[in-house]
Amino acid sequence: MDYEKIQFKAGLEIHQQLETHKLFCNCPSELKDEPHEILIKRRLRAVPGEEGEVDVAAEYESLKNKEFIYEGYKDSSCLVEFDEEPPHNINQDALDIVLQICKMLNCKIVDEIQVMRKIVVDGSNTSGFQRTMLVGYDGKLETSKGIVKVDSVCLEEDSARKIAKNDNSIIYRLDRLGIPLIEIGTKPDIKNPEHCKETAELIGMILRSTGKVKRGLGTIRQDVNVSIKNGARVEIKGFQDLRNMPKIIEYEIERQLKEIVKQEVRKANSDGTTSFLRPIPGAGRMYPETDVKPIIIDNKRLDKIKLPELIDEKILRYEKQGLSSELARSFVKSGFELEDYDYKLDKTLIASVLVEVPKDLKARYNIEYEFKEKDYRFVLDALEKDKISKSAVTEIMLEIAQDKKIELNKFEKVNENKLEEEIKKIVHENKNLSDGALMGIIMKRFKNTADGKLIASILAKYKNG
Numbered sequence: 001m002d003y004e005k006i007q008f009k010a011g012l013e014i015h016q017q018l019e020t021h022k023l024f025c026n027c028p029s030e031l032k033d034e035p036h037e038i039l040i041k042r043r044l045r046a047v048p049g050e051e052g053e054v055d056v057a058a059e060y061e062s063l064k065n066k067e068f069i070y071e072g073y074k075d076s077s078c079l080v081e082f083d084e085e086p087p088h089n090i091n092q093d094a095l096d097i098v099l100q101i102c103k104m105l106n107c108k109i110v111d112e113i114q115v116m117r118k119i120v121v122d123g124s125n126t127s128g129f130q131r132t133m134l135v136g137y138d139g140k141l142e143t144s145k146g147i148v149k150v151d152s153v154c155l156e157e158d159s160a161r162k163i164a165k166n167d168n169s170i171i172y173r174l175d176r177l178g179i180p181l182i183e184i185g186t187k188p189d190i191k192n193p194e195h196c197k198e199t200a201e202l203i204g205m206i207l208r209s210t211g212k213v214k215r216g217l218g219t220i221r222q223d224v225n226v227s228i229k230n231g232a233r234v235e236i237k238g239f240q241d242l243r244n245m246p247k248i249i250e251y252e253i254e255r256q257l258k259e260i261v262k263q264e265v266r267k268a269n270s271d272g273t274t275s276f277l278r279p280i281p282g283a284g285r286m287y288p289e290t291d292v293k294p295i296i297i298d299n300k301r302l303d304k305i306k307l308p309e310l311i312d313e314k315i316l317r318y319e320k321q322g323l324s325s326e327l328a329r330s331f332v333k334s335g336f337e338l339e340d341y342d343y344k345l346d347k348t349l350i351a352s353v354l355v356e357v358p359k360d361l362k363a364r365y366n367i368e369y370e371f372k373e374k375d376y377r378f379v380l381d382a383l384e385k386d387k388i389s390k391s392a393v394t395e396i397m398l399e400i401a402q403d404k405k406i407e408l409n410k411f412e413k414v415n416e417n418k419l420e421e422e423i424k425k426i427v428h429e430n431k432n433l434s435d436g437a438l439m440g441i442i443m444k445r446f447k448n449t450a451d452g453k454l455i456a457s458i459l460a461k462y463k464n465g
């Protein structure tokens with residue numbers, strides 16, 4: 001497909017939950033599986049006159065007979081979620097995270113933040129609107145296909161979580177309502193479906209580099225706006241997995257080439273196709289939130305916000321210290337910092353004790369054990385003092401995980417001279433055996449007490465002698 005020729009245009013909108021308490025109250029930002037403790041029922045009240053837009057009104061008409069049921073918790077939903085108390089002061093930590101991300105995206109930052117209400121009529125918000133505020137604009141991302149400009153960065157509240165729905169009512173849970181969300185929108189500078197995935201991955205990497213965003217399913221949502229020559233803008237929502245993103249966009253483009261396309265919101269399906277979700281809501285459904293004072297952002301505040309090291313830079317730095325690309329990646333993902341482990345040991349050995357061996361134990365023995373800092377230190381100290389060979393690490397950590405009393409004596413590293421003597425003897429006693437068979441016998445004998453490489457190099461000296 002010649003994407004330039006069909007005048008392919010795409011922009012991304014990314015929503016990511018921040019790892020802090022809620023935006024306008026102190027309730028925790030945690031989704032709960034347990035049964036709810038509070039339940040209230042509401043019908044949509046008459047909306048105030050400011051709302052204006054026809055499409056919103058139309059949607060309101062279609063929903064006004066529905067009953068909305070909200071489930072909450074005593075310890076994690078307060079009167080703010082129920083819209084029975086005005087919003088508290090804005091969560092400053094959430095705002096600082098967004099300011100930091102704005103800096104990372106090279107955005108201009110507004111000097112005064114005005115919180116706005118965006119009308120939401122589907123009941124996913126108890127107040128009938130979502131609070132949102134513009135923080136940054138005019139940023140840029142450097143990608144392999146050139147600059148992708150960042151249009152806007154907003155801080156907003158997440159909506160309530162839809163639990164169930166029937167003809168008469170919709171049940172929402174309030175645990176998600178009010179979780180701080182950053183919304184990043186790019187300009188339609190994306191060149192093709194693969195480039196869209198690359199840009200989404202880049203934004204995801206930048207967000208994770210702060211260490212202050214939520215992780216896991218549903219904590220980040222990507223929407224893609226896509227159009228071709230003479231076509232309408234179509235928004236695709238609900239990408240489950242970035243790997244499928246190019247395929248879904250390719251299918252959508254094929255559809256747009258075949259059909260006359262209306263401006264609408266479509267849902268990304270798991271088979272790569274998209275299906276109609278709803279019309280694109282009109283603009284101008286926003287008005288100022290008068291319960292929250294404008295927030296001045298001065299240089300003093302901005303100067304205090306430092307840029308974190310990007311995950312990609314950190315991976316490169318660890319690669320330079322000798323870690324393989326794969327190990328560097330999983331090490332960074334694990335959240336450990338190599339600098340915290342001040343040993344003279346080989347960096348790859350340190351990283352594998354911390355990350356690889358626990359993963360290996362899980363895969364091989366199905367052991368789900370959360371190693372503690374002292375466990376890692378116990379193993380690393382023994383290695384550093386040359387008490388054990390690195391071949392003993394897995395066995396020792398297995399015993400720790402099985403809560404066994406570790407007797408380091410049994411893993412004591414064989415002295416190199418002694419090892420050489422023993423190997424010489426074994427070779428002498430087994431003159432008829434092949435090199436492979438000899439290696440097998442020796443490895444078995446020194447399984448946890450000598451390094452395989454050392455054994456192989458000594459054996460190479462004596463095997464034909």
Ligand SMILES: [Zn+2]
Binds near residue numbers: 022076080081
């Ligand atoms: Zn609350």
